[in-house]
Amino acid sequence: MTRDRLTEILAAHSEGREPSAAPDRTVNHAEPDRQTELNSLLETAALARQVLVPVSPAPAFRARLHDGLVLAAHHQEAQRMLQRPRSEPPWGWLIGAAALGSAAGLVAIALRSRGQPAKSGVGPQPQQ
Amino acid sequence: MSEPEAILIARAAHDAEAFGALYERYVDRIYSYIFYRVGNVHDAEDLTARVFYGALAHIDDYRPSGAPFAAWLYRIAHNLVANWHRDRSRRRDIRLDDAVGIVQRGDGPEHLAERSEQARVVLSAMATLPAERQHLLILKFVDGMSNAQIAKAMGRTEGAIKSLYHRTLIALREELSKREL
Numbered sequence: 001m002t003r004d005r006l007t008e009i010l011a012a013h014s015e016g017r018e019p020s021a022a023p024d025r026t027v028n029h030a031e032p033d034r035q036t037e038l039n040s041l042l043e044t045a046a047l048a049r050q051v052l053v054p055v056s057p058a059p060a061f062r063a064r065l066h067d068g069l070v071l072a073a074h075h076q077e078a079q080r081m082l083q084r085p086r087s088e089p090p091w092g093w094l095i096g097a098a099a100l101g102s103a104a105g106l107v108a109i110a111l112r113s114r115g116q117p118a119k120s121g122v123g124p125q126p127q128q
Numbered sequence: 129m130s131e132p133e134a135i136l137i138a139r140a141a142h143d144a145e146a147f148g149a150l151y152e153r154y155v156d157r158i159y160s161y162i163f164y165r166v167g168n169v170h171d172a173e174d175l176t177a178r179v180f181y182g183a184l185a186h187i188d189d190y191r192p193s194g195a196p197f198a199a200w201l202y203r204i205a206h207n208l209v210a211n212w213h214r215d216r217s218r219r220r221d222i223r224l225d226d227a228v229g230i231v232q233r234g235d236g237p238e239h240l241a242e243r244s245e246q247a248r249v250v251l252s253a254m255a256t257l258p259a260e261r262q263h264l265l266i267l268k269f270v271d272g273m274s275n276a277q278i279a280k281a282m283g284r285t286e287g288a289i290k291s292l293y294h295r296t297l298i299a300l301r302e303e304l305s306k307r308e309l
Binding site: 007015040041047052056057058072080 | 184250
């Protein structure tokens with residue numbers, strides 16, 4: 001029995017099934033060392049399987065952690081909603097920009113009208 | 129019928145109750161894994177909580193790339209346990225009292241002493257193995273995973289897992305023989 005074959009037998013045994021068909025499917029009794037090796041490793045696996053049983057957390061801890069996680073998840077989702085970019089136009093910015101533009105326009109008109117000479121006959125006229 | 133996992137995971141990213149349902153599906157497995165890696169209830173509870181709070185914080189990062197969601201959780205747990213060992217400089221020794229108490233469950237008194245000593249020896253031997261080999265033994269015997277499932281969880285090929293299992297049994301047997309078991 002090769003080492004690879006031993007690997008396959010151990011892997012199959014760990015899953016509770018027979019190893020795939022191979023020329024040396026039954027252990028060759030002319031190889032007592034391999035048989036001894038196989039038995040020893042199977043015993044080791046059996047010991048590990050016997051000791052390593054599933055465990056569960058204490059019910060109080062389990063419930064407490066569940067409640068804490070759900071609360072944290074709610075908080076996390078609320079944070080995400082606050083940070084989400086807005087889909088509607090920023091009306092405040094638009095109105096502010098329009099007001100600023102209007103004010104700038106009025107100032108420009110006032111400055112232009114101060115700089116132009118008077119067009120009526122009233123007041124001193126330039127000498128001809 | 130329980131909700132298909134892919135749908136549950138997608139919902140969990142923005143639905144607190146869905147994340148709670150995911151937690152219920154995996155808490156026992158993650159707790160078991162951590163318990164056998166650290167050997168006591170207190171630290172197992174602490175690290176289990178950290179695994180799931182970490183998963184919640186990074187649920188958007190999870191990508192179903194072929195490896196199951198459990199593999200992602202195990203990876204988080206594995207890293208936290210590695211940090212725990214490093215921070216406490218407990219490379220080899222673990223507290224076995226809680227673990228032995230678990231193994232005693234369901235036994236009649238006539239076998240109790242024998243099993244508790246046997247469990248102590250086996251767990252002590254297992255604690256000396258590299259993390260990867262402990263991980264394999266826990267997934268196989270505690271979680272009942274097949275070699276193919278373990279391969280996905282550990283990011284290896286099935287052939288590599290079979291070889292690792294063979295080498296792990298040899299190493300465990302050597303440690304047990306030192307302890308005359």
